Amino acid sequence: MLHSIQHLNYGSKCIEYKLIFTTRKSLGIKVLPDGLVNVIAPNDSSITDIHTKVKSKAKWILKQQLFFDNFKPHSPARKFINGETHLYLGRQFKLQIIESTTNEIKIYRGEMIIKTKKSNPEYLERKLNEWYKDKAIQIFDEILTHSIVKFEKYKIERPTLEIRLMEKRWGSCTKSGKVILNTELIKAPKGSIEYVIIHELCHLIHYNHTQKFYELQTKLMPDWEKWKIKLEKVML
Numbered sequence: 521m522l523h524s525i526q527h528l529n530y531g532s533k534c535i536e537y538k539l540i541f542t543t544r545k546s547l548g549i550k551v552l553p554d555g556l557v558n559v560i561a562p563n564d565s566s567i568t569d570i571h572t573k574v575k576s577k578a579k580w581i582l583k584q585q586l587f588f589d590n591f592k593p594h595s596p597a598r599k600f601i602n603g604e605t606h607l608y609l610g611r612q613f614k615l616q617i618i619e620s621t622t623n624e625i626k627i628y629r630g631e632m633i634i635k636t637k638k639s640n641p642e643y644l645e646r647k648l649n650e651w652y653k654d655k656a657i658q659i660f661d662e663i664l665t666h667s668i669v670k671f672e673k674y675k676i677e678r679p680t681l682e683i684r685l686m687e688k689r690w691g692s693c694t695k696s697g698k699v700i701l702n703t704e705l706i707k708a709p710k711g712s713i714e715y716v717i718i719h720e721l722c723h724l725i726h727y728n729h730t731q732k733f734y735e736l737q738t739k740l741m742p743d744w745e746k747w748k749i750k751l752e753k754v755m756l
């Protein structure tokens with residue numbers, strides 16, 4: 521596949537994208553979790569046409585990049601102060617920070633209540649990330665448990681789950697049958713988490729993205745595309 525790096529000015533912003541020519545018939549734009557933009561274009565399309573089309577989506581691209589910024593654990597935009605919103609399972613929650621003799625985080629009536637011994641941002645960030653990780657371990661495991669039922673007739677072994685931060689991917693799997701999920705997925709809707717898990721489980725049967733792979737994924741989760749889009753577009 522041929523590819524090149526292109527630049528596009530939009531207002532005061534410069535959008536950099538990787539242009540990839542393929543045999544597909546229509547143009548596709550994808551913003552990856554690390555903010556990189558991939559544009560896939562039909563082999564015979566002109567750079568001018570592609571530029572115009574990408575420009576018409578510039579607003580969406582910038583929104584997407586901003587959205588993914590929200591996921592970044594060390595985003596400078598995060599202040600960890602009262603009223604700031606943080607994502608959990610696809611919803612935004614307002615932080616309410618309460619100084620206390622104990623540490624506790626809970627979700628209550630649209631708020632993320634943090635009882636904390638210290639209220640400096642670095643401490644709160646660490647505590648909140650620990651809480652996200654705990655929730656990720658618990659919820660990803662639950663979703664795996666109910667998703668694997670759909671795979672009964674394929675006789676796959678329940679994979680070991682590994683949960684860690686990843687810069688470029690939501691999930692991956694190894695040939696030895698381990699599924700690795702991005703901790704940040706805990707900020708996405710449950711359906712999107714299920715989509716990533718089912719996607720990785722399908723890889724235990726078909727390792728590559730072949731037509732058979734997609735047929736199986738569609739059979740087991742007919743609305744996977746909707747959840748994939750939500751994962752790439754939530755909260756616009």
Ligand SMILES: [Zn+2]
Nearest residue numbers: 719720723729
């Ligand atoms: Zn895959």
